[in-house]
Amino acid sequence: MEHNNKLDSLNRLYEIDHQLKKLGKEKKEIQDKCFHKVDGIIKFDESNILKVYCCDCYKELRYPTKEEQDNFLNNGNTRVPTANG
Numbered sequence: 726m727e728h729n730n731k732l733d734s735l736n737r738l739y740e741i742d743h744q745l746k747k748l749g750k751e752k753k754e755i756q757d758k759c760f761h762k763v764d765g766i767i768k769f770d771e772s773n774i775l776k777v778y779c780c781d782c783y784k785e786l787r788y789p790t791k792e793e794q795d796n797f798l799n800n801g802n803t804r805v806p807t808a809n810g
């Protein structure tokens with residue numbers, strides 16, 4: 726019985742990996758088509774590091790400048806340009 730459960734889990738994990746790969750590819754295709762011309766938005770990533778993302782495609786673009794970080798932390802200002810400066 727335990728063996729079957731293990732096999733079920735493995736099959737499911739395989740399926741999840743397959744889906745993740747597929748979705749990751751689709752995500753990349755959408756982001757590759759984006760010109761990242763609109764405003765960027767500052768957010769913490771999964772590792773609690775502040776990053777600038779594109780508002781249109783949510784791609785990680787760059788690290789915020791010190792000034793932008795201060796502005797975000799002190800004033801809650803999340804809008805920044807997509808490129809530095």
Ligand SMILES: [Zn+2]
Binds near residue numbers: 761
């Ligand atoms: Zn974009």
